[in-house]
Amino acid sequence: MPEPSWQWPIRLEGRTPTGIDLVLRPLALEDAATFQSVRRANAAWLEPWDATAPDPDAPGRTFEDLVAQYDADGRLGRALPLVIEVEGRLVGQMSMGSIVLGSFRSCFAGYWVSRSVAGQLVTPTALAVAGDHLIGTVGMHRIEVNIRPENTASLSVVHKLGFREEGLRPNYLHIAGRWRDHLSFALTTEDLGGESLRDRLSRMLDRPAGLSNHSSQQSLARHTEGGPASDGDAPLRS
Secondary structure (H helix, E strand, O other): OOOOOOOOOOOEEEEOOOOOEEEEEOOOHHHHHHHHHHHHHOHHHHHHHOEOOOOOOOOOEOHHHHHHHHHHHHHHOOOEEEEEEEOOEEEEEEEEEEEEOOOOOEEEEEEEEOHHHOOOOHHHHHHHHHHHHHHHHHOOOEEEEEEOOOOHHHHHHHHHOOOEEEEEEEEEEEEOOEEEEEEEEEEEHHHHOOOOHHHHHHHHHOOOOOOOHHHHHHHHHOOOOOOOOOOOOOOEOO
16 A cells, blocks of 8 residues: 555546546635535535534535635645646636545545436546545545435445445434434445546446346436535535
8 A cells, every 4th residue: 555645736637438627626616606616506416415513503615614624634644635627617626635645544425416427437447546546546445325215326436346245334414404314335445456436437337237228318318416515514604
């Protein structure tokens, strides 16, 4: 396992198995109008899965607060909070949080994307790109994703990457005004056996037997890839 090597800010690039180029980069102050527009346009799509504050009187955060927090977490190596761009358009976020090195070397992944790119393998590719960086460059051992059992769209992301289900976590995270159960999924370097997450994604997509490439792509297109915002993200103040 490599010695930890941390970079911030960082820009990561990847391509989906269907040929869509994407970029992962830090959120910036100049993204304010676009970010808030994408969130508003996808409110009904994302709000059922967004983390909420247990304290109803907790103050919201401004966009400037959010950027400052992400930048601080990135500089200190506590998280890898990145936005997802497709063809120059901001379409979501991929945040690798609660990064702990030492003997633990583990982190959590949280993500969301615009409905306009759902079903195009953007989210699993973004997770694979960020995960490959953390495992291959930073030296992480384990990546965990926690998902509400009802969130079939987000579940499809971890299934496409072959994450192991580790069981139910009752009342795990406060979402939509209540403490909600989550299913826990993880991958370790032992699971990967030297394979990259990007190669694993391509292999897992080729797995169904007896399907032509055309039929396989039709099947994949029926899946969506919405998911939660980063754990702990509170609503922004306008």
